Amino acid sequence: MQEIxxxxxxxxxxxxxxxxxxxxxxxxxxxxxxxxxxxxxxxxGVAILIPITFGMNPATALITMCxxxxxxxxxxxxxSIMINTPGDAASIVSCFDGYxxxxxxxxxxxxxxxxxxxxxxxxxxxIFLIFLTQPIANAALKFGPAEMFSLMMFALxxxxxxxxxxxxxxxxxxxxxxxxxxxxxxxxxGITRFTYGIRSLEDSIDFxxxxxxxxxITEVYKNFRDLDTVYNLDAKSIGKVAITKQxxxxxxxxxxxxxxxxxxxxxxxGMGATIATFMDYAMEKSISKHPEKFGKGAIEGLAGPESAxxxxxxxxxxxxxxxxxxxxxxTAVMLGALTLIGVRPGPLLFAQHPDIAWGVIASMLLGxxxxxxxxxxxxIPLVQLLRIPNRLMLPSVFGLAILGTYFLNYSSFDxxxxxxxxxxxxxxxxxDLPIPPMVLALILGGTTEQxxxxxxxxxxxxxxxxxxxxxxxxxxxxxxxSLLYAxxxxxxxxx
Amino acid sequence: xxxxxxSGLLAAGVxxxxxxxxLLLPEQMMGDRLGPKVFPLIVGxxxxxxxxGLSFFEIWKKSTxxxxxxxxxxxxxxxxxxxxVLTVAGIFYGLSIDFLGFILATTAIMLVATLLINKGHxxxxxxxxxxxxxxxYLGFGIALQLSLPRGLIENLLPF
Amino acid sequence: MxxxxxxxxxxxxxxxxxxxxxxxxxxxxxTIELVAPANPGGGWDMLCRVVQxxxxxEKLVEKNVIVVNKPGGGGAVGWKYLEGKKGQGEFLAAxxxxxxxxxxxxxxxxxxxxxxxxxxxxxxxxxVAVKADSPxxxxxxxxxxxxxxxxxxxxxxxxxxxxxDHLVFLSLAKNFGIDPKTIKFIVYPGAGGExxxxxxxxxxxxxxIGLGEVLEQHRAGKMRVLGITADKELEFxxxxxxxxxxxxxxxxxxxRGLIAAPGLKPEQxxxxxxxxxxxxxTKTWKDQISKLGWTNFYQSSSVHTKYLTEQTEVFNxxxxxxxxxx
Numbered sequence: 001m002q003e004i005x006x007x008x009x010x011x012x013x014x015x016x017x018x019x020x021x022x023x024x025x026x027x028x029x030x031x032x033x034x035x036x037x038x039x040x041x042x043x044x045g046v047a048i049l050i051p052i053t054f055g056m057n058p059a060t061a062l063i064t065m066c067x068x069x070x071x072x073x074x075x076x077x078x079x080s081i082m083i084n085t086p087g088d089a090a091s092i093v094s095c096f097d098g099y100x101x102x103x104x105x106x107x108x109x110x111x112x113x114x115x116x117x118x119x120x121x122x123x124x125x126x127i128f129l130i131f132l133t134q135p136i137a138n139a140a141l142k143f144g145p146a147e148m149f150s151l152m153m154f155a156l157x158x159x160x161x162x163x164x165x166x167x168x169x170x171x172x173x174x175x176x177x178x179x180x181x182x183x184x185x186x187x188x189x190g191i192t193r194f195t196y197g198i199r200s201l202e203d204s205i206d207f208x209x210x211x212x213x214x215x216x217i218t219e220v221y222k223n224f225r226d227l228d229t230v231y232n233l234d235a236k237s238i239g240k241v242a243i244t245k246q247x248x249x250x251x252x253x254x255x256x257x258x259x260x261x262x263x264x265x266x267x268x269x270g271m272g273a274t275i276a277t278f279m280d281y282a283m284e285k286s287i288s289k290h291p292e293k294f295g296k297g298a299i300e301g302l303a304g305p306e307s308a309x310x311x312x313x314x315x316x317x318x319x320x321x322x323x324x325x326x327x328x329x330x331t332a333v334m335l336g337a338l339t340l341i342g343v344r345p346g347p348l349l350f351a352q353h354p355d356i357a358w359g360v361i362a363s364m365l366l367g368x369x370x371x372x373x374x375x376x377x378x379x380i381p382l383v384q385l386l387r388i389p390n391r392l393m394l395p396s397v398f399g400l401a402i403l404g405t406y407f408l409n410y411s412s413f414d415x416x417x418x419x420x421x422x423x424x425x426x427x428x429x430x431x432d433l434p435i436p437p438m439v440l441a442l443i444l445g446g447t448t449e450q451x452x453x454x455x456x457x458x459x460x461x462x463x464x465x466x467x468x469x470x471x472x473x474x475x476x477x478x479x480x481x482s483l484l485y486a487x488x489x490x491x492x493x494x495x
Numbered sequence: 496x497x498x499x500x501x502s503g504l505l506a507a508g509v510x511x512x513x514x515x516x517x518l519l520l521p522e523q524m525m526g527d528r529l530g531p532k533v534f535p536l537i538v539g540x541x542x543x544x545x546x547x548g549l550s551f552f553e554i555w556k557k558s559t560x561x562x563x564x565x566x567x568x569x570x571x572x573x574x575x576x577x578x579x580v581l582t583v584a585g586i587f588y589g590l591s592i593d594f595l596g597f598i599l600a601t602t603a604i605m606l607v608a609t610l611l612i613n614k615g616h617x618x619x620x621x622x623x624x625x626x627x628x629x630x631x632y633l634g635f636g637i638a639l640q641l642s643l644p645r646g647l648i649e650n651l652l653p654f
Numbered sequence: 655m656x657x658x659x660x661x662x663x664x665x666x667x668x669x670x671x672x673x674x675x676x677x678x679x680x681x682x683x684x685t686i687e688l689v690a691p692a693n694p695g696g697g698w699d700m701l702c703r704v705v706q707x708x709x710x711x712e713k714l715v716e717k718n719v720i721v722v723n724k725p726g727g728g729g730a731v732g733w734k735y736l737e738g739k740k741g742q743g744e745f746l747a748a749x750x751x752x753x754x755x756x757x758x759x760x761x762x763x764x765x766x767x768x769x770x771x772x773x774x775x776x777x778x779x780x781x782v783a784v785k786a787d788s789p790x791x792x793x794x795x796x797x798x799x800x801x802x803x804x805x806x807x808x809x810x811x812x813x814x815x816x817x818x819d820h821l822v823f824l825s826l827a828k829n830f831g832i833d834p835k836t837i838k839f840i841v842y843p844g845a846g847g848e849x850x851x852x853x854x855x856x857x858x859x860x861x862x863i864g865l866g867e868v869l870e871q872h873r874a875g876k877m878r879v880l881g882i883t884a885d886k887e888l889e890f891x892x893x894x895x896x897x898x899x900x901x902x903x904x905x906x907x908x909x910r911g912l913i914a915a916p917g918l919k920p921e922q923x924x925x926x927x928x929x930x931x932x933x934x935x936t937k938t939w940k941d942q943i944s945k946l947g948w949t950n951f952y953q954s955s956s957v958h959t960k961y962l963t964e965q966t967e968v969f970n971x972x973x974x975x976x977x978x979x980x
Contacts, residue, residue: 034639043693043694044694046694047694047721047723048639048640050703050721051706051707051710051720054707054710054711140851141851141854141855142855143855144852144855144857145840145857166499166549166552168503168545168548168549168552169499169502169549171541171545172502172503172506172542172545172546172549175506175510175538175539175541175542175545176506176509176542178538179509179513179535179538179539179542182534182535182538185727185728185761186531187813187814187841187843188531188814188815188841188843189530189531189814189815189816190728190759190761190814190815190816191520191521191531192761193517193520193531193535194513194516194517194535196516202727203726203727203730203731204726217581220581221574221577221578224571224573224574224577224578224612225571225574227612269844269847269848269851319847319851323850323851323854323871323876324870324871325846325847325850325851326695326847327847329693329694329695332693332694332695332696332847333694333695335695336694336695336699336700336703337703339700339942339945339946340700340703340704340707340942342941342945344869344870344945344946345870346869346870346871346873346874347870347871347874347876348870348873348874391612391613392609392613392619392623394608394612395605395608395609395611395612395613395623396623396627398581398608399601399604399605399608399627402585402588402601402604403601403631403635405589406589406592407635407641409724409725409726409731410642410724410735411589411726411731412589412590412592412593413589414589415585415586415588415589415590416586416589418585419581419582419585419586420582422578422582423578423582426578427566430498430564430565430566430567431498431501431502431505431564432498432502432562433502446843449534450841450842450843452529452534453529453533453534453841454840454841454842456529456533457529457808457838457839457840458808458838458840458857460805461529593738640720642687642720642722
């Protein structure tokens with residue numbers, strides 16, 4: 001224990017230089033802005049920084065990159081809350097209750113709680129990172145293909161409970177998402193599937209294109225009926241970026257529950273913040289006393305996932321710092337950048353470069369504080385944007401969606417996809433087919449299939465492997481329970 | 496037709512088409528024992544079952560209140576016209592951006608969108624469109640160094 | 655004969671020097687784009703970024719250099735983008751054996767002939783590695799175990815079957831008299847980031863992977879490299895034997911290089927030959943690649959083109975022998 005504090009002191013010594021603090025500030029602002037835009041995520045943000053980091057010492061470079069990563073996490077949900085357009089996959093969930101809050105004139109509260117929840121998730125996540133790194137890294141190694149597959153099944157089934165209406169409709173939405181995920185080159189064998197002769201489809205469908213389609217552009221279409229309404233905002237409350245005591249009380253439980261969940265999911269290789277946020281939202285909804293308010297502006301539904309998201313990015317640092325392997329796309333870029341400036345993180349990073357490893361941890365604590373100081377005031381001008389009337393707001397959202405689509409892959413074909421999915425999203429809303437399970441299934445589909453196939457290869461084709469591994473069995477049981485629970489709840493409602 | 500019945504039939508139909516396509520996939524490849532075929536077959540079957548089930552329940556308990564599906568092709572015609580125009584504009588943007596360049600293409604699509612949604616404010620719309628494309632070019636192309644096509648007006652750009 | 659040869663070389667030298675100085679020469683007139691046909695963080699991306707850093711730090715070019723990531727289609731998306739830049743010398747893209755493999759396995763119609771090969775720059779040797787507490791001490795132990803009971807020895811490979819790593823293991827097995835069809839491959843599309851934890855967590859018994867991905871694990875004593883595809887023992891990795899030293903005749907560089915757009919003029923190619931021949935001699939370059947576990951492996955444009963012609967044949971044979979191509 002004492003050793004940890006001594007190391008942490010070393011870390012603070014490294015981190016607390018004026019240069020570093022300035023860079024954390026710059027990185028945090030840059031990350032927040034990049035995170036807000038659909039199509040540009042933390043990975044792009046860090047990649048943009050790489051040439052700038054060439055001249056830095058390794059600690060400053062890593063600290064700056066972490067600040068961008070963190071900033072993007074803070075910024076990702078801004079656009080979700082304001083215009084129902086997720087900045088990245090992890091902030092889809094923030095749309096569910098954040099956007100309804102905006103429509104009710106509570107954008108200030110939504111932006112405030114999202115920053116506060118991100119902060120709390122990040123801070124507690126950091127504490128986990130400081131004290132639990134080694135045991136958690138070891139626990140994560142226990143996750144083989146079978147465990148991963150069962151976890152995926154649990155996450156997918158849990159999303160059914162997110163939406164109202166028939167469970168079968170939820171299942172249909174999941175199968176649609178999984179179908180979309182199998183289009184293109186099969187990752188394992190290189191065979192093309194379901195492309196129907198369209199070459200551009202071989203490259204698989206980028207789920208971010210679909211997200212931009214069914215959220216941003218579909219939202220524009222839905223608003224076409226009432227073009228002249230301005231958001232129903234109370235002129236007095238518009239500038240107020242704060243939450244009430246009551247709102248904070250409601251949110252604190254979800255935030256504390258979300259953090260460990262998000263952190264651990266972040267540690268697992270190949271898992272991301274998306275799955276953590278979805279799972280947390282489903283959990284909060286199912287234990288809530290008033291689940292009917294979820295999706296209609298429940299502050300708990302925004303606070304929990306926001307904390308999960310930031311805790312997850314702390315978790316993703318665990319494999320990078322302990323094993324030198326990237327736990328997410330963003331940390332992969334960071335690993336590359338570090339190598340370029342002379343540090344190759346590996347299992348010996350803590351032993352060989354304690355100043356860097358602990359400096360990063362200390363700077364992440366610092367970064368969190370700076371980011372909330374940036375984000376709360378930044379919400380004030382953001383809220384003012386809502387004064388823009390719909391007839392100018394909608395074209396701008398459409399324009400941003402178009403730019404986001406282009407920045408994803410610079411591909412002409414993506415525009416055909418995005419326009420088609422926007423129409424489909426609009427049609428699906430007319431037959432009440434839920435979008436979230438479909439999007440999550442599309443995101444997780446590739447990993448679901450790959451882990452299923454790998455499990456089957458390992459077991460020589462026997463499904464029993466999914467039940468023999470204890471952890472895997474636990475997740476399958478949880479999946480079954482949550483399905484039953486959803487069934488019973490709906491029966492009760494109907495009766 | 497009710498919303499549920501429509502969704503059920505849609506799922507069953509799409510599922511069936513998908514299932515049949517999956518059947519035509521090759522069996523397996525070296526070192527890959529399950530093959531690229533099994534997972535899609537399971538997914539396709541699940542879609543058919545869920546779709547058929549939903550349709551079946553819907554027809555069976557006919558007495559409950561009807562939740563009729565209405566896409567509004569007739570009642571909201573002007574909405575659909577706007578959607579159609581934006582769809583064509585979006586696809587055209589993707590196809591023309593390399594030739595026109597980022598600034599021209601973005602200005603054009605923003606003009607279409609604003610003229611469509613913000614009718615009758617020509618000056619305002621032109622200002623918004625031009626500003627939107629130039630500011631985004633400066634921000635992404637210059638400040639963030641993303642590689643954006645300059646296109647037709649390549650040599651006229653001061654930056 | 656010898657004299658004739660040297661005369662030839664001399665003449666060639668004179669001519670090439672002559673052309674270099676005589677022509678007005680070409681220089682990039684706008685920002686130089688290095689296209690990495692993959693996501694940030696992978697091998698191609700790293701190559702582009704190391705080249706970018708070296709060119710800028712060592713002031714080898716006068717224009718700005720940026721790295722552009724165009725992932726997709728096993729490289730095809732980025733290469734197609736390059737193909738469209740006909741005659742523009744400012745565009746270079748990373749390439750590797752995958753350009754050949756994709757074509758030979760039928761998943762792409764692009765070959766080096768669609769471009770101007772500029773240079774081969776580095777090679778990364780491929781390693782077979784196990785967890786540190788594994789009973790297998792050398793490649794032959796592992797292969798013997800597979801031969802006895804292939805089902806008990808799953809091998810981790812990624813990101814897809816049919817890549818260099820997979821091909822290496824198939825050839826090792828073939829050499830050892832194992833039917834390649836019996837080997838149990840577990841495929842991880844996340845490559846190193848997923849394979850290393852899978853080995854450490856005992857979900858697979860061994861992996862075949864680029865040396866750089868397991869180098870730090872090996873040094874930290876968490877994993878053990880059983881053998882590498884190099885021609886001789888590596889300076890930075892003492893004690894690790896090549897496969898050749900262990901009696902299996904397999905030398906396999908996973909090289910990476912750069913190609914340029916089609917339709918370039920000779921002076922444009924000459925410019926890059928000049929730049930890259932200087933670049934591979936710089937300290938920045940040498941430092942960077944050794945950190946990544948790479949080996950310097952420079953070939954100029956003309957040598958590389960010839961090499962590609964030969965290698966296409968070699969790969970074609972290899973793929974047929976191990977049964978990936980019919």
